[in-house]
Amino acid sequence: MRRRTAVLIVLAMAAAIGGGASIFLRWVDPETAQAIALPAPKVPVVAEKISKSNVPIYLRGVGTVIAYNTVVVRSQIQGQITRIAFTEGQPVRAGDLLAQIDPRPYQAQLDQTIATRNRDQAQLTNAQANLGRYTELGNKGFATPQLLDTQKAQVAQLESAIKADEALIEASQIQLEYTRLTSPISGITGIRQIDVGNIIHPTDPNGLVVVTQIEPISVIFTLPEGDLPKIQEQMAKGHLKVLAYSQDDKIKLDEGTLALVDNEILQTTGTIRLRANFPNRGHRLWPGELVNAHLLLETRSGGVTVASSAVQQGPNGPYVYVVGQDGTVQMRSVTVEQSNDGRDLIDSGLQAEETVVVDGQYRLQPGSAVQLLEGTAARADELESSVQRAIP
Missing domain, CATH: 2.40.30.170 (Efflux pump adaptor protein, beta barrel domain)
Incomplete structure (x- = not known):
């Protein structure tokens, strides 16, 4: 009986279809010279099953x-800075003291207006008393109408002077309050523009500080x-x-x-x-x-998402490899609504429960049989794929 021999011939054909390579194995019987095609080896890939979820x-x-x-804190009066009450970059609240201007000139002005008001008040008191006496004498015929009119005019004049004094006092008090530079808003102070001992003016372009x-x-x-x-x-x-x-x-x-x-x-x-x-x-x-x-x-609600790595770009737009029930893959065109945190929201082209390849696509072409990797093998394959993609 003749001895049968079997010759296994491996023909590796690199095809630039889909960016991958296919390996065909044929077994040749020397007696019949018939070639029998063997199944191509499965391509190891990493895949995931699609599920629905609520997608923002x-x-x-x-x-x-x-x-x-944003406020530039400026002085409304002129004076010497005697104190800086804040630190650069410090949080402050509205009304907090930022700097103090020498208050003595403005305190003296306030004291002077108060003294003037008190003097006019004393004169008004005396004039009102005289008016009362002249009125009583006039009722008895001992005072002329002209004298009464003159005294009434003097009382009215002093009353007006006191009102003017009150206004000056209020203005002086405001000027004195302006010696305290406070923050108009709550916020963070910036870089100080003036130091203690310097004269600050209302016209200074940079002011004291920006809050x-x-x-x-x-x-x-x-x-x-x-x-x-x-x-x-x-x-x-x-x-x-x-x-x-x-x-x-x-x-x-x-x-x-x-x-x-x-x-x-x-x-x-x-x-x-x-x-x-x-x-x-x-x-x-x-x-x-x-x-x-x-x-x-x-x-x-019920959005379909896949890992962004599953979506590939082709001449006709984005596509994915879908794993069929027979263990082979087919290209499927998809429409991507948005990408977020490594996930793509698929608007059309995929259904829930389908399985897509998320890594290893560079070795695939339509109809390729695949072996789904899991766990440690999947991580190793992802690492290998990363290295392959990094090689020019």
Whole structure:
């Protein structure tokens, strides 16, 4: 009996279809010279099963942090600074003392106006007493009408002088109060612009210090004008939440609410400006800071999401590899609504409970048989894929 031999020939054919390579194995019987194709080896991949969940829909824009109020603390009088009562960068409340101007000249002016008022008051008291006596004498025929009229005029003149004195006293008291430079708002002090011993003037351009209110605070950001109808529709239902993130979108800074949609569209950029208010109790938002604003438009119930790594870009747009019941994969075009935190919300193209490949796509082509990796093997395959993608 002739001895049968089997020759196993491995033909490796690298095909640039789908960016992968297919390996075909054939077994050739030397007696019949018939080639029998063997199943191609399964491609190891990492996959996940799609599930539905409530997915927040965000509109994202770049914004600038704007202080509610910024005040340059200036003096309303001229004088020498005798005391600085704050530290640069210190939180202050409205009415807190920031600096003291030498009050002695203004106290002396107040004392002088008070003394003048007291003198005029004494003269008025005497004139009123004389008027009373002249009136009594006039009733008895011992005083002329002219004398009575003169005395009445003197009393009226002194009464007017006292009113003027009272006004001067009030003005002097205000001037004396101006020697105390206080914060008009609650906020954070900036860099001090003048030192103790210097003369401060009302015309000084930099004043004493700038106080900036940072709690609460605002962010002004822009979005494409095409988003305006959706924003107006959701605003009609209630307040919209806005999240502020750092420029790299990794650090959440604060949560606030949308306060204003600007009353005009910027024609040069085709965008609309919006203003959001934040409590900023942690002082993580700082005036002038650039941040990313995420406007929560709505929460979609039963949304289909996949890992962002599952979505590939092809000549016809985004697609994924879907694993079928027979263990092979097929390309499926999808529509991505948004990407957030490494997950893509799929608007169309996928259904719940389907399985998609999230790593290892570079070795696949339509119809490839796959082996689903899990646990440690999946992590190792992800690492290998990362290395392969990094190689030019």
